[in-house]
Amino acid sequence: MAEARSQSRQVLSASLPWRLAALPAIAAIAAGAALSWPADGAQAALGAARPLLVLACVLAAAGALAGFLIGRGILRQAGSGRADPGQGGRGDQGGRGEPVGRTGPPVGPASDTAGPPTEASPGNGEDLNDSVLEIMQALGQIASTKDLGIRVRVTDNVTGAIAEALNLLTEETGRVLRKVSEVAQEVARISGSVRGQSDLATRAAAREQREVALAARELATAAGALLTVAGRARQADAVAGRAVQTTAAAVRIVGGTVEGITRSRQLIHETEKRIKRLGERSQEIGEVVGIIQGIAERTGILALNASMHAAAAGEAGRNFAVVADEVKRLSESARDSTARIGRLVHAIQTETNETVLAMNQAITRVVEISRLADEAGEQMRLTQQETEALADDVRQIAATSDEQAGVSTGLQERARVIEEASAETARQLTAQNIETRRLVECARLLVDEVSVFRTPPRT
Numbered sequence: 001m002a003e004a005r006s007q008s009r010q011v012l013s014a015s016l017p018w019r020l021a022a023l024p025a026i027a028a029i030a031a032g033a034a035l036s037w038p039a040d041g042a043q044a045a046l047g048a049a050r051p052l053l054v055l056a057c058v059l060a061a062a063g064a065l066a067g068f069l070i071g072r073g074i075l076r077q078a079g080s081g082r083a084d085p086g087q088g089g090r091g092d093q094g095g096r097g098e099p100v101g102r103t104g105p106p107v108g109p110a111s112d113t114a115g116p117p118t119e120a121s122p123g124n125g126e127d128l129n130d131s132v133l134e135i136m137q138a139l140g141q142i143a144s145t146k147d148l149g150i151r152v153r154v155t156d157n158v159t160g161a162i163a164e165a166l167n168l169l170t171e172e173t174g175r176v177l178r179k180v181s182e183v184a185q186e187v188a189r190i191s192g193s194v195r196g197q198s199d200l201a202t203r204a205a206a207r208e209q210r211e212v213a214l215a216a217r218e219l220a221t222a223a224g225a226l227l228t229v230a231g232r233a234r235q236a237d238a239v240a241g242r243a244v245q246t247t248a249a250a251v252r253i254v255g256g257t258v259e260g261i262t263r264s265r266q267l268i269h270e271t272e273k274r275i276k277r278l279g280e281r282s283q284e285i286g287e288v289v290g291i292i293q294g295i296a297e298r299t300g301i302l303a304l305n306a307s308m309h310a311a312a313a314g315e316a317g318r319n320f321a322v323v324a325d326e327v328k329r330l331s332e333s334a335r336d337s338t339a340r341i342g343r344l345v346h347a348i349q350t351e352t353n354e355t356v357l358a359m360n361q362a363i364t365r366v367v368e369i370s371r372l373a374d375e376a377g378e379q380m381r382l383t384q385q386e387t388e389a390l391a392d393d394v395r396q397i398a399a400t401s402d403e404q405a406g407v408s409t410g411l412q413e414r415a416r417v418i419e420e421a422s423a424e425t426a427r428q429l430t431a432q433n434i435e436t437r438r439l440v441e442c443a444r445l446l447v448d449e450v451s452v453f454r455t456p457p458r459t
Helices: 002-036 037-082 120-143 158-314 318-451
Strands: none
Touching: 120 158, 158 318
């Protein structure tokens, strides 16, 4: 019996450490998986592993309690086979003897009723020891093979309830492990899908970031172009303003020119009238010269007649002949002078007529120039109006360009904000992708950890 008790103690000592070590190991695996997963995956895994942890704790505690109770029963039954000192060692010969002392009620189905201590025969002790060894061997096989389908034989002795409880625990643990495996596989599947979607979202975010950056650059180019257009519009506005001023000055000059031409035309008309009157006066002078020339001719004829009468009178008419000669010379001189005057008057009349003709032509040209000047003035006024309208349009374009430049600057700032937000989104998606990869890896590790257990088939 001492040998059996020593063997039982060795079995209990050898099997107890792995049962006690199973609890922190399982807890460490579940805690490590929960810490390495993201929040949602950790909560799902922890929710699925919590019954496993509880059952593992119960299993370890039940194993320890079973070992303690079985060892205690073995020791008590082994001690009950000893002989009382007063009976001369009858216990060593296999006889019945009274126990040394009461250690408490027996462990078994009837443990809730008090009664006198029972005596244990060596056969009952061996059966109990075999049951304990069978339980220890089953637990060792479960620990070494990770096969939760192993069942402990349920006996009628004190170990029967423990074996039944252990079978129930392994069955429940197998069920929980199947559930954990299913959840882990589902998490792995969903994580793979999320990973694929995260990769697609990351690539889409990268494309969007490139498009936003390109749009920002194009918008910056457009903003620069609008600023250039606004500057050119302001310059055009200044040029249009100067053009309006120049056109107004040209209109004033044309108006002054038209007025000057009108006055010149009036002066030319007045000069024409005077030249015509001068021609009329020269014509009158010609008529007077003709009269004087006629008088000179008649005077010459009279002087010739007087000379003839004086020559006929002889000595008495000599003085009269002298006077007649003098009159004749005066008449000839008057005739020559009137002829010269006639030629001069004729030349004056000719030049006057030519001057009048030239003045008429000049008046015609002046009238034409005046008409053209009037048309030029009208065109300049129209040009002034068009230039003023153009200047207004240019000012509106300049104002609109400035406004569009301001809007473009605002859009450029918003594009910069969108670009930064897109970059931040890309960074967040990259981080999420990394976390998703970690989740996939953790799910794979959990599946690998759970897959080492062989669970009993579904019932």
